Amino acid sequence: MNKFKKIALAAAIASAAMVPVASQAAVVIDGVAFNAGDQFIATSIWESVLTLSTDSLSGVGLVNHIDCNSCGGTTWINGNNDTQLTYQFGGYTVSKWYDTTGTAHLAGDEGTGLNIFANAKGIDFTGGNIKLWSDKITTGTVLNPSANLGIATDVANATDGNLWLEYVGVVTTDLLTGRSATLFSDATGTNNVHSRGFGFGYLNVVDGLAKSNFDTDSFNILGVIADAGLESSFSTTNSGAWPLSGTADIKTSAIPEPTSLALLGLGLLGVGATYRRKAGKKA
Secondary structure, eight states: OOHHHHHHHHHHHHHHHTSHHHHHOOEEETTEEEOSEEEEEEEEEEEOOOSSTTSEEEEEEEEEEEEETTTTEEEEETTGGGEEEEEEEEEEEEEEEEOTTOOEEETTOOBTTBOHHHHOSEEEEEEEEEEEEEEETTTSOOOOGGGOOOHHHHHHHHSOSEEEEEEEEEOEEOTTTOOEESEEEEESTTSOTTTEEEEEEEEEEEESTTHHHHOOOOEEETTEEESEEEEEEEESOOOSSSSEEEEEEEEEEEOOOHHHHHHHHHHHHHHHHHHHHHHHHHO
16 A cells, blocks of 8 residues: 555544544454454563574464553453454564673674573564454364473464564664664573563554455654564473463554445545535535
8 A cells, every 4th residue: 555545544534533433333344353453462482592594483363352441442362252362473583682781693693601591681573463363162273382292383373363463573773772783682681682671663554354454554763664563471380382472463454344334435525515415405
């Protein structure tokens, strides 16, 4: 969708927000419900660690609930409509990593006593892909990485069903540090990033059943436009097949289905035409 179309769409959304019935109507796509407005997609996450700086980050996750603070609170909880929303991510490769002294290293820059697994205080990633899948609980497979079924099984359980949304990483620059990446990962306190840490980055929608609802250009980061922001917190407390586990949140905004917007536009045009006819009669 080009810039001019999105400007027109934004104008249509602004008009829709003025109509209470339209703003309160929930959109349900393949069993997952959400309202038009700000979105907070809360998830649990399980992920790999990087043994070498040439490795890529990957993992799986489970959406626990979807909230919309400005439009009705929690709109969907895992299990509603017999639906599970899972995701798998990968392709996040190292562009730079930072040792405990703060010195930056490029991918492949490791040696005796200095490696990303033991000495990484922070990591900048490039690339990245996140795919969310909707699946029925009673007739599909349930994702449960804590059961220690194995990475291959978890990935298979996370990626069956229907592709609900697909995101790719967007390169942004952190104004405070000058670091550029699709995903920034840093250790919490004095810990190594593979022991306890947090991450953040930005995403663009490229595919999925709900693509047209979430392709919203929700963020402008120093002129870089993105559809969603990603934040995560993780540690090595997981006892399953994945070394790291924690939480990850996707923050974005959503719009009604395009057909709803079109019908609303026709309704507004009808109101305008009626008003003009009445005005003509009075004249």
